[in-house]
Amino acid sequence: MTDITHNKYNQKSDSALIRQIGAYIKHHRIELNKTQEQLANEAGISRSTLSLLENGDNGTIATLLQVLRVLDKLFIMDGFEIHESISPLSLLKLQKEKRQRAGRRSGKKDKPSEELDW
Template sequence: MVKTNNNLIQMSDSALIGQIGIFIKGKRTDKNLTQAQLAQASGLNRWTISQIENGESINISSLIQILRALDSLYVLSEFEYKEVISPLEYAKLKKKQKQRVRNQSRKTPDNEDLGW
């Protein structure tokens, strides 16, 4: 089951972009950086930093550069996808593995002395 925040679900796209801008501005001020300093650290111009902080849309590459400069890439960890296997599929997989082990243990190497 996916964890979601109902407040985020109810927000419009522009409100979500605004939240991102508030986050960026908060992180920047926590680090006592000016927009110009953040722009230089991220390789962007100050106008782009101002845009995002004012709730304007920017491209994802710029957002990543800003997050990297703020040492805040951890926020992207929610995008990590982990494949989940159902309990039934897991049981089938384990059964197949056990069968392979049994079959391999029954085989004898060609050069093994059988004692005849």
């Protein structure tokens, strides 16, 4: 996400963002030529709950996910993936500690095996 996009959403109020999500759901419902009743039944929610969601009233995350699943829009979850990254300094340190060849490690003496009393 670019800084410009990030700032655009930061400047919006929570209610404006919720209304935008509602408009998104309504747009894609109509694009699929589904009534509120049809989409609500497929999502396992009431029509009034879907109506509230489309109008920007607070809903639950579970309800939102149910609706997005029916609309085949769960790819939105890609934005919530966690991508671990390693700093260049940490990477360099790990590479430095990595063994370069087989054999005994330098600076370490072999431990004597148990002495045998014959």
